[in-house]
Amino acid sequence: MIDQEAESGEHLRDGLEPDVYPVPEGRWQRLKRTEIWRSVFRHPQLDTPRGRALQGFSNVFLHIYPVKVPRRVLRLRYSWRLGYIAAVLFTILVVTGVYLMFFYTPSVTSAYGDMQQLRTGIGFGQLVRNVHRWSAHLMVLVVVLHLVRVFFAGAYKRPRQFNWVIGIGLFAITLGFSFTGYLLPWDQLSYWAVTVGTNLVSYVPLFGGVLTDVLIGGPQIGQATLLRFYALHVAVLPVAIALLLMVHIWRVRKDGFAVRRGGVGAFAEGATDRANSDVADPSATGTITTAALPAATALALESGDRVRLLGVVDRESVTAEERLTDDTVFAWPHLIVRHVVVGLGTIATVLALGVAFAAPLRDIANPNLTPEPAKAPWYFVGLQELLSHFDPLVAGIFVPAGVLLTLTFLPYFDHNPATESKYRRVAISIFATILVIALVLTVIGALFRGPGWKFVPPWQHSYLEM
Ligand code: HEM
Incomplete structure (x- = not known):
């Protein structure tokens, strides 16, 4: 119907759009009116409320976004765009990772050689590897910051309780990605960092032996481990993260953005649904007539700037809406342009890091030569530091498992509905204390530990391994 309208210019005359659009002329416009073009882009690019809504509904990529978002979502301090930056980093990792896969074989006899070859013999090999590595480090950091921001x-x-739980899954998978990727270069750094990391698993009560066997596939890290880590890194974890991300982002929309809504009250729940469902103009919902809603989902095109998706809501939920102050803006261009800018900024940052700092490649892995110190990857080095003070079962298993479980179920035992910090002093104090302890342990482990895990100030000698 819309296509026919476009063809005939009906959409310009039907009273729904301000009649200010010239009839398309010129080669470019003619191209846009060809059948091929219109079979791909189903709706003309009209810069009107209805045009923006139709494009959003009919484009799979734009459909990730609600047609309209609460104005406060545009503010940087709403989310610092951290979730979005994590998603951009993940995309960069997929693209660079596929390029690296072209030149890498997960075999102990060739993996290290492949890494050397990437450095010298393959176009952009070193740069792509650097960008991949920096994006991985940044993704861990950004996901942690995102978690902290959400808290x-x-x-x-x-x-949003369940979306938080999904988030914890995403956090675990992000660590899994980094950890499994760490082994792939098969150099001394990767071999020993993964040895220290996997040693922790052996302390798990009852199942430690079995888990270590499954992960390592033998008495020590070797070919079986490399193959397993590779399979996890390029197949299992990508599928898992894709599934969880799909649900996570879908739920951000359906649960509603956690912002105050103008005229609705603090973090209104029902109201967020309205603003983030496929209803383009929540302020007008009270005016929908109850006359026979179509059984199938259909677009309701009405006068003015109202565009709705009907047919998936029952009659009561449509008619019982109260009238709200409209505090929403169109996702296109307001939010999407901001996202494009942040996305380009993220790409520029990892490119700059990749150009400035090369990913390390030490000597080939040697199971008989333990480097001093043998450090875990930086995000586990706090745990390694803790292990140097306490019993491995306590520091390596009970503490991390306790923190992870508490975090996972946090939304279900924190029954305080307040979101402002002044009403959440206890929760914030506990969380902040744990955060500071984790940070201090990580900084000490990463920067202040040298051979024999002795205290060495970084200004004397840096043993930081990235
Ligand atoms: C791969 C990792 C992750 C990605 C790509 C991701 C992506 C996103 C995106 C794009 C948003 C929308 C708003 C924003 O930018 O903040 C979001 C919101 C959210 N995320 Fe994540 N996320 C990840 C991990 C996590 C983690 C670790 C948690 C917490 C445990 C979490 C919990 C949430 C919650 C509760 C929201 C809704 C918050 C709101 O509406 O303000 N996410 N996430």
């Missing part, structure tokens, strides 16, 4: 904003509370 301090109280955005894990009803109705």
Whole structure:
């Protein structure tokens, strides 16, 4: 119907659009009116409320976004765009990772040689590897910051409890990605960092032996481990993260953005659904007539700037809406342009890091030569530091498992509905204390530990391994 409208210019005359658009002329416009073009882009690019809504509904990529978002979502301090930056980093990792896969064989006899070859013999090989590595480090950091931001904003509370749990899954998978990738270069750094990391697993009560066997596939890290880590890194974890991300981002929309809504009250739950469902103009919902809604989902094109998706809601939920102050803006261009800028900034950052700092490649892995110190990857080095003070079962298993489980179920035992920090002093104090302890342990382990895990100030000698 819309296509026919476009063909005939009906959409310009039907009273729904301001009649200010000239009838398309010129080669470019003619191209846009060809059948091929219109079979791909189903709706003309009209810069009107209805045009923007139709493009959003009919484009799979834009459909990730709600047609309209609460104005406060545009503010940087709503999310610092951290979730979005994590998603961009993940995309960069997929693209660079596929390029690296062209030149890498997961075999102990060739993996290290492949890495050397990437450095010298393959176009952009070194740069792509550097960018991949920096994006991985940054992704761990950004996901942690995103988690911290969500906590301090109280955005894990009803109705977003389950999305927080999914987030914890994403966090675990992100660590899994980094850890399994660490082994692939098969140099001394990767071999021993993974040895230290996997040693922890052996302390798991009852199942430690079995888990170590499954992960390592033998008495020590070798060919079986490399193959398993590779399979996890390029197949299992990507599928897992894709599934969880799909649900995560879908739920961000359906649960509603955790922002205050103008005229609705603090973190309104029902209201967020309205603003983020496929209803383009929530302020007008009270005016929908109850006359026979179509059984199938259909676009309701009405006068003015109202565009709705009907047919998936029951009659009561449509008619019982109260009238809200409209505090929403169109995702296109307001939010999407901001995302494009942040995305380009993220790409520029990892490119700059990749050009400036090369990914390390030490000597080939040697199981008989333990480097001093043998450090875990930086995000596990806090745990390694803790292990140097306490019993491995406590420091390596009980503490991390306790923290992870507490974090996972946090939304279900924190029944305080308040999101402002002044009403959440206890929760914030506990969380902040754990965060500071983790940070201090990580900084000490990464920067202040040398051979024999002795204290060495970084200004004397740096043993930081990235
Ligand atoms: C691969 C990792 C992750 C990606 C790509 C990701 C992506 C996103 C995106 C794009 C958003 C929308 C708003 C924003 O930018 O903040 C979001 C929101 C959210 N994320 Fe994540 N996320 C990840 C990990 C996590 C983790 C580790 C948690 C917490 C345990 C979490 C919990 C949440 C919650 C509760 C929201 C809704 C918050 C709100 O509406 O303000 N996410 N995430």
